[in-house]
Amino acid sequence: MRLTGPEDLDRVDFTKGGGLVPIVVQHARTGEVLMMAWANREALARGLDEGRMSYFSRSRDTLWRKGETSGNVQRIVGLFLDCDGDTVLAHVDPTGPSCHTGDWSCFAAPPTLAGLQEIIALRAAGKGETSYTRRLLDDSNLRLKKLGEEAVELAIACRDQDAARVTEEAADLMYHLLVACVAAGVSVDDVLVALDRRRSTAAPDEQPVDDQEENGPGDGDEE
Numbered sequence: 001m002r003l004t005g006p007e008d009l010d011r012v013d014f015t016k017g018g019g020l021v022p023i024v025v026q027h028a029r030t031g032e033v034l035m036m037a038w039a040n041r042e043a044l045a046r047g048l049d050e051g052r053m054s055y056f057s058r059s060r061d062t063l064w065r066k067g068e069t070s071g072n073v074q075r076i077v078g079l080f081l082d083c084d085g086d087t088v089l090a091h092v093d094p095t096g097p098s099c100h101t102g103d104w105s106c107f108a109a110p111p112t113l114a115g116l117q118e119i120i121a122l123r124a125a126g127k128g129e130t131s132y133t134r135r136l137l138d139d140s141n142l143r144l145k146k147l148g149e150e151a152v153e154l155a156i157a158c159r160d161q162d163a164a165r166v167t168e169e170a171a172d173l174m175y176h177l178l179v180a181c182v183a184a185g186v187s188v189d190d191v192l193v194a195l196d197r198r199r200s201t202a203a204p205d206e207q208p209v210d211d212q213e214e215n216g217p218g219d220g221d222e223e
Contacts, residue, residue, distance in 0.1 A: 003079040003088070006045050013085040014041055020056055021088055025098065028077035028091035029192035030114045034098035035106040039088065044079070051076050053092060072096035113178070117188045120179055136179045143183060147176045 001011065014021055020038045027034055037055040039047075043063050046054040053066045053074040067073035074092040081088055099106040110118060123133040136143045150173040157165035181191065 001081050003044070003048065003081055005048060008081075009041055009044055009048075011081060011085055012041070012044070012088070016086045020058070021086055023053075023055065023088045023090050025053070025074065025090045025092055028093055029189055029196055031111045032105055032114055033107055033109065034074075034092070034094060034104070044088070047076055047090075048079070053090060066098075067095065070096070072098065074098065113174075113188045116175065117178055117182065120182045124182060133179060136176070137183050140183070143176075143180055147173075147180050150176050 001008070003009065003012075012021060017038070019040050021040075021044075023037050023039050025034045025037065026032065038058055039054070040056045040063075043054040043056050046063070046065075050065075053076060055064055055066065056062070057064050073095045074090070075095070077091040077093055079088055079090055097104050120133055120137075123129055123131050124137050126134070136146065150169065154166065154169040154173050157169045178188070181187070
């Protein structure tokens with residue numbers, strides 16, 4: 001269930017953890033698990049009231065607001081209670097790194113699209129890089145040509161209803177699309193924000209399409 005107000009906290013079982021529950025913190029759009037921390041009722045109530053994550057430090061025995069000293073705030077998109085009522089999943093929009101080490105995530109285990117974007121960004125930054133990805137990044141004509149070719153190949157595979165080819169061509173297109181986005185200074189998160197915005201305004205039976213296209217490890221408590 002989604003926790004939307006203080007009254008919902010009555011459904012949370014704080015007794016199993018001696019007054020605390022574990023909080024799994026996940027990027028609201030990319031799905032990346034950013035950190036794990038603990039919270040008591042007061043921390044969750046504060047988060048619901050302020051719209052930003054607060055936690056309870058077991059080592060310091062006190063509440064703390066994420067980003068209070070670092071500025072790396074985690075804005076709450078949604079809080080969800082698990083089926084046993086003793087663990088909370090926090091969907092957040094982070095303003096910076098979540099780990100006390102300065103890393104983006106405590107786990108460094110990005111999901112597929114975010115991980116692929118990281119590799120493309122590394123290729124873009126690498127000096128003397130001779131990979132195919134770097135060739136695409138350095139040659140806009142090649143980059144756009146391949147993007148168009150992959151889109152056509154996917155369309156043909158869809159026409160032929162060849163599931164295996166559709167899978168492979170879709171993967172090829174997504175890779176070339178990510179390269180084109182990185183070259184244009186657009187991130188996976190930027191694209192997911194746009195999709196999320198369309199999803200939130202679409203009726204249940206509508207697809208998130210363009211309006212113009214009608215036809216178509218510990219506490220994690222160190223800042």
